[in-house]
Amino acid sequence: MENRMGLKEQITEDMKAAMRAKETAKLGAIRLITAAIKQKEVDERIELGDAHVLAIIEKMIKQRKDSISQFEAGGRQDLADIEKAELLILSAYMPAGLTDAEIQAELAAAVAASGASGPQDMGKVMAILKPKLAGRADMTAVSGLVKAALSKA
Incomplete structure (x- = not known):
């Protein structure tokens, strides 16, 4: 019965389970997530997907x-x-992190795809990497790796 539910639905189910189990700390953290999601949806008048x-x-x-x-x-x-x-509790909702080798492979592919030739092309490379790596790698560290890679180019 593995029907792939969205992240928002998973969070709601976890909140109900935490209520039933009287796990107050977990419930508090999950409520913070749902409040942040609702705030963003109300502010922008949109339904948030998993990426958001x-x-x-x-x-x-x-x-x-x-x-x-x-x-x-x-x-x-x-x-x-x-x-x-x-x-x-928050980390449990994040996808598995990528290994350094996987990040390097994505970085090399993004540099090739963007035709980046130096530090001035960092924005192009980051625009390709961000949707692929968001939530799976520390984007500050990735930014540093991109900068280093493009400095050598």
Whole structure:
């Protein structure tokens, strides 16, 4: 009975399951995701697909990572632990990450496809890579790899 449900539907089902199981921490994190999705849908008057939902979750993950480092620097391990728990729940919705070799292969293909010849073509290469790698690789790191690859070109 494996009917492929969308990410939004999966999140809604997980929220119901967390309610029934009285998992308050998980429920809280999932409610944050659904609130962010609804906010975006209302603001832009659109129905979000999986790619948009992943982008929202990716942004939330980045916020948690920033908060964790701030809380740990400030000696607030209690708050850092809460953020870490939310980070684990959010990360569960992300697709499996790509290996370095897979990222390099995508990068090489994007450079070839765009005809990039130097750093001035970075935007073209990133435009090809972003939809393919979003949610599956750290785009800041990918950006650095593109810059390095194009500097050699």
